[in-house]
Amino acid sequence: MTALNRQWTLARRPRGVPTDADFALVHSPVPVPGEGEFVTRNLILSVDPAQRGWMDEGGNYFPPIPLGAPVSAGIIGEVIASRNDDFPVGQRLYAIGSWSDYSLLGAGFVFRTLPADHDIPLPKFNSLLGGMGCSALIALEEIGKPKAGETLFISGAAGNMGTIAGQIGRLMGLRVVGSAGGAAKCRYLEQELGFAATVDYKAEADLAAALKRVCPEGIDIYYDNVGGPMLEAVLDNINLHARIVMNGSIAEYNDIDPRPGPRNLWNLLVKRASIEGFLLPDFAANIDPALERLEAWYRAGALDAREDVRTDFENMPAIFRALFDGTNTGKLMVRLDGASG
Ligand SMILES: NC(=O)c1ccc[n+]([C@@H]2O[C@H](COP(=O)([O-])OP(=O)(O)OC[C@H]3O[C@@H](n4cnc5c(N)ncnc54)[C@H](OP(=O)(O)O)[C@@H]3O)[C@@H](O)[C@H]2O)c1
Incomplete structure (x- = not known):
């Protein structure tokens, strides 16, 4: 059976707090990478307040999400197909993708790669170590x-x-x-x-x-x-x-x-x-040193963050609203791989 890519798209621009009708869950073919591109299977989808601005007509520091397009989002994914030697199959990374099972990406979308042998729970890379x-x-x-x-x-x-x-x-x-x-x-x-x-x-x-x-x-x-x-x-x-x-x-x-x-x-x-x-x-040069210090504090037990990890991808609009009614209990995200740790 051919895999399908479930994607939450923006059906209309929210007025006020987003409603279910502002979004649509669609099924598309899994993307195929072109030259320089790669495709991730997404393990974690981030749910962030800034996305609310991306849904507006004017956008914010990112351009607005076009109507009918997948909702842009931070993702942690694993490369499953690649035509970019810097991001080989198996590489895990944090990037700007979308609320989807799979993302088609280029190097410019990547914030950081994850070490192959990391011993840190994956959600931490979408909070403290992201x-x-x-x-x-x-x-x-x-x-x-x-x-x-x-x-x-x-x-x-x-x-x-x-x-x-x-x-x-x-x-x-x-x-x-x-x-x-x-x-x-x-x-x-x-x-x-x-x-x-x-x-x-x-x-x-x-x-x-x-x-x-x-x-x-x-x-x-x-x-x-x-x-x-x-x-x-x-x-x-x-x-x-x-x-x-x-x-x-x-x-x-x-x-x-x-x-x-x-x-x-x-x-x-x-x-x-x-x-x-x-x-x-604006502080690109500070990022790697900051990640090193954050990880050192984390490993020393001096600094941590709470994550609120959901698994009900089909309820994404309601999960997003938790940010605005204050019911999230930590960095909000949806885990797609069903794994723990
Ligand atoms: N500049 C950057 O690079 C950057 C990066 C990430 C995030 N941010 C910004 O940082 C802020 C926090 O983001 P986060 O990811 O850490 O989210 P978060 O704090 O984990 O979750 C959102 C929280 O905001 C509070 N809130 C919601 N509506 C509110 C209102 N009307 N008045 C006061 N508080 C309200 C709620 O807590 P209460 O129960 O306390 O109301 C809610 O739990 C957001 O403004 C986000 O856009 C900026």
């Missing part, structure tokens, strides 16, 4: 410019980026404070990851006052994963020469109408503070 871990480390160092003893505040702190940035912040000697949705997530941050304090943003009527309570000496570095009202609250609490790392704005990704910006941007001038967007490809 683009996410690298982004947390590089953004914190290059834009956050941390100095021991400073206060680092992280929004979306219980998520993948937030937990990694928070642990690295502690390794760098920072006082780490975070916000997350719900008491259970806040307890996890304080009791298991050593956050000095937390804010359950869903339970606070006045976010700026809540930040003043947990950061009485002000905020020196803000690692922003959410944008929206939290950014405004942080701007009311920044210290002189504070650095704001704009890593993501998930609170705004499903907005139908553009929302007004923070009313207090002026505080950047008052505090001679900075705000800078971060995107990993």
Whole structure:
């Protein structure tokens, strides 16, 4: 029997939180590589907030996914057919593919290759030891410019980026404070990851006052994963020469109408503070050293990440929504190979 390629495609552009009807599951032939190309059988499909922007008419830092095309996504795959000597059959790698059983790729899509004999659970390469871990480390160092003893505040702190940035912040000697949705997530941050304090943003009527309570000496570095009202609250609490790392704005990704910006941007001038967007490809030279440091911390037991590994590929739209209702319990992904470890 000929193998088929199951692919989740974008049926229409979502308005607000994506619905099932925005996607379609189609079956296509398994692709065949042309000169310089190779085909992966996908083992893990990543489910990321940034994909929401790729579904919009204007895209974000990636061009929009064309209607009817497979939903672009990070994948961990194994090469099964190749016309590129650098990516032989059997090579495992992390690349930008799509929510599909198989991906047709070229070298430009590959973020990293995986060592043949690695002893690390595969999902870790889509969280701590992939683009996410690298982004947390590089953004914190290059834009956050941390100095021991400073206060680092992280929004979306219980998520993948937030937990990694928070642990690295502690390794760098920072006082780490975070916000997350719900008491259970806040307890996890304080009791298991050593956050000095937390804010359950869903339970606070006045976010700026809540930040003043947990950061009485002000905020020196803000690692922003959410944008929206939290950014405004942080701007009311920044210290002189504070650095704001704009890593993501998930609170705004499903907005139908553009929302007004923070009313207090002026505080950047008052505090001679900075705000800078971060995107990993701008720091290509930092990636390999960052991966080495992350793996060393991981092997030493000093740093880890939680993964939320699903297996129900046929429910991809609902899995994607978990990012926006906060029910994911770690780096969200779908495993296709049925294996563990
Ligand atoms: N710049 C880069 O290179 C880069 C790379 C990767 C990710 N990112 C960005 O980093 C952020 C976090 O991504 P992640 O992969 O680590 O996802 P994640 O935090 O593991 O999962 C998303 C979390 O966002 C929170 N959230 C959802 N809607 C929210 C809202 N309206 N207000 C506040 N929090 C909300 C939810 O947690 P709660 O229960 O706490 O609400 C949810 O669990 C995203 O903005 C993403 O786009 C940037």
